[in-house]
Amino acid sequence: MDFTAQLQAYRNRVERGLADLVPPAATRPARLHAAMRYSLEAGGKRLRPVLVLAAADLFGAREADALPAAVAIECLHTYSLIHDDLPCMDNDDLRRGRPTAHRQFDEATALLAGDALLTLAFQLVARHYAALPAVCAALTREIADAAGSEQLIGGQMEDLLAESRADATAAELEFIHLNKTAAMLRAALAAGGLCAGAGPAELELLRRAGRHLGLAFQIVDDILDATADSATLGKTAGKDARAGKTTYVKVHGLAASRGHARAQSEAAIAALRALPGDTAFLVALVENMAVRAS
Numbered sequence: 689m690d691f692t693a694q695l696q697a698y699r700n701r702v703e704r705g706l707a708d709l710v711p712p713a714a715t716r717p718a719r720l721h722a723a724m725r726y727s728l729e730a731g732g733k734r735l736r737p738v739l740v741l742a743a744a745d746l747f748g749a750r751e752a753d754a755l756p757a758a759v760a761i762e763c764l765h766t767y768s769l770i771h772d773d774l775p776c777m778d779n780d781d782l783r784r785g786r787p788t789a790h791r792q793f794d795e796a797t798a799l800l801a802g803d804a805l806l807t808l809a810f811q812l813v814a815r816h817y818a819a820l821p822a823v824c825a826a827l828t829r830e831i832a833d834a835a836g837s838e839q840l841i842g843g844q845m846e847d848l849l850a851e852s853r854a855d856a857t858a859a860e861l862e863f864i865h866l867n868k869t870a871a872m873l874r875a876a877l878a879a880g881g882l883c884a885g886a887g888p889a890e891l892e893l894l895r896r897a898g899r900h901l902g903l904a905f906q907i908v909d910d911i912l913d914a915t916a917d918s919a920t921l922g923k924t925a926g927k928d929a930r931a932g933k934t935t936y937v938k939v940h941g942l943a944a945s946r947g948h949a950r951a952q953s954e955a956a957i958a959a960l961r962a963l964p965g966d967t968a969f970l971v972a973l974v975e976n977m978a979v980r981a982s
Contacts, residue, residue: 691972698738705737705759709812723793723801724808727766730784735905735977736876737762742973743880743894746965752823754883756816760809760827761876764835767805768872770798772844806835826882834875843867850934861939862903869909870902877901890963897959901974904952908980910935911945953978 706728713722737758744754773780773788774795781791790798810828817824834840847864850856877894886894914937936945956974960967 691969691976694969695738695973698741699734701741701755702734702737702758702762705755706762709756709759710763710808719793719797720800720804723789723797724804726792727770727783727789727801728762728805730786732784734762735973736765736872738973739873739876739898739970740880740883742970743877743886744884745880746963746967746970747881747884747886747890752817752820752883754880756812757827757831757879757883758876760812760831761872761879763805763809763812764831764840765872767802767809768840768844770802770805774798777844777848809835823882827879830875830878830882834871839867839871843869843871847933853934856934856939858939861934861936864934865903865906865936866899869906870899873902873905874898893959893963897956897963897970897974900952900956900959901977904949904956904974905977907936907945907949907952908977910937911942911949912980913937914942949978 710725710728711721713725715721740754740758740761769783770789772778773783774790780788782788786792788798789801793801809831813824813827813831817827836842837845843864843866846860847868850860850864874895875898877898878891881891881894913935936948940948953974957971960970960974
């Protein structure tokens with residue numbers, strides 16, 4: 689397997705899906721749709737939609753085309769980034785290597801663009817899986833649970849509450865990372881499995897892999913925020929430390945954080961290898977995520 693070529697092929701599918709399934713920038717009101725497109729088209733790793741497609745391919749994508757689900761997941765992720773960067777949240781000026789949505793447009797437009805992308809995610813699921821009601825319902829439940837007040841949004845709330853707290857615990861930090869980051873990675877892998885007709889045991893392994901991958905990914909992000917520059921990150925480096933945010937590096941230190949990242953990556957790989965089929969691409973993807981902070 690040529691991992692780099694396969695990853696690029698998946699990313700190309702995602703870009704085509706975004707081009708085809710998201711309203712054009714000229715759609716009225718044009719400023720809103722231009723802001724949505726601006727944030728979506730800024731690039732990024734496309735990790736979450738790639739996970740959807742790769743998980744579906746693992747099972748032969750035998751039930752439904754996974755691309756609309758992949759685009760829905762990317763819309764949700766991008767909405768969360770737009771809102772995360774707002775002045776009332778992290779107040780950041782740089783995302784994916786260019787000005788954040790509220791800097792490029794204005795705060796109100798960025799807020800509405802995020803709202804619209806969140807809503808579009810569920811429109812895509814409803815529109816493209818209506819002929820498969822069981823798949824449609826399962827995807828809606830999986831994605832909505834991950835994006836809701838007890839997971840993604842709840843993790844963001846806990847993250848805000850933990851800012852500048854010197855006494856934040858390791859358990860509180862894990863709650864933030866499990867919900868703010870890992871929930872959507874877990875949902876991405878499960879969504880791919882649902883599109884492909886994976887069974888309950890297979891879905892549970894996908895969710896387990898996503899949970900561990902999400903923790904590894906966020907720990908690596910915390911490490912990079914402390915060690916890399918803004919050009920490498922595509923966002924403002926060192927901002928977490930300056931804001932006093934609760935991170936793995938703050939709670940555990942740099943060396944221990946690297947050890948935690950390796951352990952979570954190994955747990956994700958173990959879950960993937962327990963799945964049927966050729967998991968080489970997904971395993972390589974986890975390994976590549978882990979070495980970013982080595």
